[in-house]
Amino acid sequence: TQLLEQSPQFLSIQEGENLTVYCNSSSVFSSLQWYRQEPGEGPVLLVTVVTGGEVKKLKRLTFQFGDARKDSSLHITAAQPGDTGLYLCAGLARSSASKIIFGSGTRLSIRP
């Protein structure tokens, strides 16, 4: 069974602080995605990383795919209240055609 573990599960920080969310697995993924979900809505894709060691930046968000393609991180610089939400990583396994596996999520709360 392929699992994606996210840490921390919950994070509450002050506006302006930096944070990092981790997504780890013992399995190798051909690509990994990060989604953000707000209350009452479905998840929305933020980024897809496909190459080991790849780093992508989306404004204040920096995403990294591990060299071995088993893990990823999301770093937010100078967090804003609008960053509040549930962050989910999702991996596309090499062995499974298009079946995407989701992590358990990190609930982020940014206090003004």
Added chain:
Amino acid sequence: GAGVSQSPSNKVTEKGKDVELRCDPISGHTALYWYRQSLGQGLEFLIYFQGNSAPDKSGLPSDRFSAERTGGSVSTLTIQRTQQEDSAVYLCASSYGETQYFGPGTRLLVL
């Protein structure tokens, strides 16, 4: 056209009743997924349809759960003899490549 739509948006039912949840994917998307999400948790994969291939039902938690996709478009997830532990948000997503587009979900409450 529009994004993925799901209906109903909310459903309250009594234990033991059957429920049907509907998903209208984005036109032209060949893949359709159903997930279950408990309060504030991650997504639990239920079933995956890809074109005309046999669906991947490996995530269905019991034989009370079934889904079909008619004409490669609309999908219905049916839960028979609902139990209180079935209470959750049921999310549908469609895709043409690796990017999944999610609907707003159906919030199911079994009393």
